[in-house]
Amino acid sequence: MVKITDVARHAGVSPSTVSYALSGKRPISEETRQRVEEAIRLLGYRPHAGARALASSRSNVLALVVPLRAGIHVPVVMQFAVSVVTAARAHDHDVLLLTQEEGEDGLRRVADTALVDALIVMDVQLQDPRLPELRALDRPSVLIGFPAEPAGLTCIDLDFRAAGEVCVEHLVRLGHRVVALVGSPPEVYARETGFAQRVAQGFTAAATRHGLSSSVHPCEATPDAARAVAEQLLRERPALTGVVVHNEAILEPLIDAFEGLGLRVPSDLSVTAICPNELAGRARLPVTSVDVPSAEVGAGAVELLMKKLGGAGVPEATLLAPRLTERASTGRRSVA
Amino acid sequence: MVKITDVARHAGVSPSTVSYALSGKRPISEETRQRVEEAIRLLGYRPHAGARALASSRSNVLALVVPLRAGIHVPVVMQFAVSVVTAARAHDHDVLLLTQEEGEDGLRRVADTALVDALIVMDVQLQDPRLPELRALDRPSVLIGFPAEPAGLTCIDLDFRAAGEVCVEHLVRLGHRVVALVGSPPEVYARETGFAQRVAQGFTAAATRHGLSSSVHPCEATPDAARAVAEQLLRERPALTGVVVHNEAILEPLIDAFEGLGLRVPSDLSVTAICPNELAGRARLPVTSVDVPSAEVGAGAVELLMKKLGGAGVPEATLLAPRLTERASTGRRSVA
DNA sequence: AGATAAAGTCGAAGCGCTTCGACGAGGCGA
DNA sequence: TCGCCTCGTCGAAGCGCTTCGACTTTATCT
Incomplete structure (x- = not known):
């Protein structure tokens, strides 16, 4: 396995420089950056996710909680899931899939073990048993849908x-x-x-x-x-x-x-x-x-989460305005 | 954050003893185990996933690759996904959701960064572009479905x-x-x-x-x-x-x-x-x-993967025998 | 009785990465 | 010209866990 010290040696710099070249958290000269990138390509270096998570306390993984309850339209849910994954990837994050089998404990587990940085919760009920957990968690979360009492939570959905x-x-x-x-x-x-x-x-x-x-x-x-x-x-x-x-x-x-x-x-x-x-x-x-x-809602949810992870404030409620498209199924009432 | 040293101190043992009590990889006296468990409960200890992954080179996460191609029946796919998650949880693993947006690179990425220990691949085509990647990867994988040339791979599906x-x-x-x-x-x-x-x-x-x-x-x-x-x-x-x-x-x-x-x-x-x-x-x-x-196939896929992760050999092909259930839609041909 | 093995525990050495403080070199305002 | 700030880099100290070797104690075999 190629590690950061290998890259550093090959590029003739120190490991920390490689790290900074990768993260951009400190300025690195153009020339050095080139050499580092070259070495990375050459050696096929991939940072170890666990090591990264340990050192930075960021896993770059989001949890997506998808309870497949009776009566929901599965393809629509899947649409949301896919758009969440796509949006997350655009922010260099991955998505952990949680179902409801585990109950609310699952949320706590993935949050407490630092497996995920943040959570997205779908199919929210007015009185959702997951809400207390979410409020108690030390990690940011976004709900797709609105509970009865959204105060203190971040929610997004079509209006x-x-x-x-x-x-x-x-x-x-x-x-x-x-x-x-x-x-x-x-x-x-x-x-x-x-x-x-x-x-x-x-x-x-x-x-x-x-x-x-x-x-x-x-x-x-x-x-x-x-x-x-x-x-x-x-x-x-x-x-x-x-x-x-x-x-x-x-x-x-x-x-x-x-x-x-x-x-x-x-x-x-x-x-x-x-x-x-x-x-x-x-x-x-x-x-x-x-x-x-679904794509906008999913992407919006991820966007909100990223802002929260970045320490920025976000509105509690984000309601997407409805857009009506006229097609062939509606017409003037015939004056009979 | 509660860490293993806190638990160790509280239980009056060394950190390694706590670790062994948790993993069972070395014998621990019943009495010590009790004290450790008590301390864990009291302090609400949860091992840090990243630290664990780094030290043990096991993330306890499986990748599930779900390409949502045209023409597939989404609810059926989702059924598989849910059963995979459920089975994975039963083996103390979580599931990372990958779509096909990223292409085959996604497989390599999650494998090379050690984000996942193993992969489950759905909706396999006869000539699947992901197969070369899977063969080249250093991590075990299981396909749900059969390609044209399954040699060297592990596949499971209904026959x-x-x-x-x-x-x-x-x-x-x-x-x-x-x-x-x-x-x-x-x-x-x-x-x-x-x-x-x-x-x-x-x-x-x-x-x-x-x-x-x-x-x-x-x-x-x-x-x-x-x-x-x-x-x-x-x-x-x-x-x-x-x-x-x-x-x-x-x-x-x-x-x-x-x-x-x-x-x-x-x-x-x-x-x-x-x-x-x-x-x-x-x-x-x-x-x-x-x-x-779907439940059997999903659970079977996870089972195979666990065996492979455990170093055991598994059959290349697992075909589940079809089971026909008679209902109201078939009957003797009327001798017209 | 002596040798050997198993049970039970500890300490220390990492796993591979990020990040903090430090430091030299150069630029700039006074 | 002096002091100060920024740029670019390095070294070292962890992040929290697992695991290896070593040690003591107790049981087992001849």
Whole structure:
């Protein structure tokens, strides 16, 4: 194994100079830097991560906590994970994957052993059992999502409340007066996962504000459930002309179901969704949607963490403004 | 920060004794062990991961390489990942998540810096660019999946060839004579991902052996594509009575499509799948299937790696035998 | 009884890196 | 011209842990 002393000898400098050339923490003459880099290349030197961590008390590893709970849409979660890894690499950090099997102890373990410098926590619930741990930890953390009481924590997410509102306002602008929200599976609400509730709040608030008739319908992530909701809506709310879908798994099945029941989209029924653009754009009928920008959120979370690691202050809450993209699934209400 | 010397002082022993009490690498009297454990609990001692790694040249971290390529079924991949993490934790190891953004260099980096002790590589292609790296690395690795030339590597996976055969044989037993395989998306075959091809080989070989008429149909992971394949099959192979589906995303849509075209499952058409039991069992019509045992494969991969880390020899190839579970989607061919 | 082995413990030497203080050489303001 | 600061470099002191050799004590074998 090539070590820093080998590089130093080969470059005719001391080990500390090599270290400073690498870290840039002290000025090094251009010429010396060249020689050091040359030696590193020649010898194929790679600093030992453990030694580095020991000496600098920085592991350059972030923990990513991904509880795969029932009802979540796995591909979306994976998107976040990938964007976190990519962003972390851009900052010369790696990512340790933690699931929830270990419980909250896992957080403490990786933090206390100095395995990781900081933590990113996904799928945050309103009353999340991990919050006390995070607050007690001596390492910075960022939540992707918002708990009920975010004080003292750093959170980032799409502004789901605003997303719900934006969808309604889009429908209002198109003349719709009766709208419904088809939401996440019931267990997601039961668990009090913030984003599901927030969409519902935004949706309802905006509808009320504009004097619309509105209703909210949790929905399982199966085509059958989608069909059932569609039938129920036609039966109970025949004047319905606008639907907001906040449930990745049933976006297409739901539209299929409506069409199967004789409604045409968008002429009879406008549909807008809150989901990744990727998904909305690829649908058979491209769906007007507010994007869930996983890449931005993931990168943002890493950015916040880096600032905190650097000792800088960061805002407690970072809400990404919703961006609505019009596609083929929404249109003016036909004046029947 | 509590360190080993603190524990040692508190327990009235030397640091090395604490270390041995923890690792069990030398005998320690029951009484001393008690005192040490008590001190550890009292002080809340956690060994510093970096220091440990430096002194022992073991980081107790595994790398998991997860390239999220087009056409793969993300939830299945995530299943594997979770089972790897769980199994790794059971062996007191953590898991570093690598995506493919970094290319093959990432493998070398984490191995050369001693960030990880060993690697698990998923989504292996027949000609995988990572193989040369893996062979050159000084650290053990296990592939989940099989490349074209597995010599010198350690691989584990479901025996997909046998899985294809088992499905055909099940249909044969039920009297079917004309069968089709609806497979993974074309890009998965184009990439020469082993398991897709192997299923097709097993399927075709078994069909030929039993004198069946057979055909293979790659299929995009969209309901529309499923519908198109269903229509094509009815048109071109009207005598068809048995279908094997090897494509998680379209299992249900395909059955829906067949039923939409007037076929009843299983009375007119028997359908069997190769997919996680979870998925097959939860379908509207539970589907007879060969399980893709992600938990076993993940745990197996970790197990192999631990053996290799322990210096033990392991077989180059570990093929898990397919297990078929009969459900509601297959039945005797009706003697029309 | 003497020799040998095993159990149980300690002290010290690193593991490979970062970082602190120090120091010479040169630049600059007064 | 003197003092002072910055640049560029070095040497040495750790970071917190594991592990090796050595030592004492006790058990085991002939």
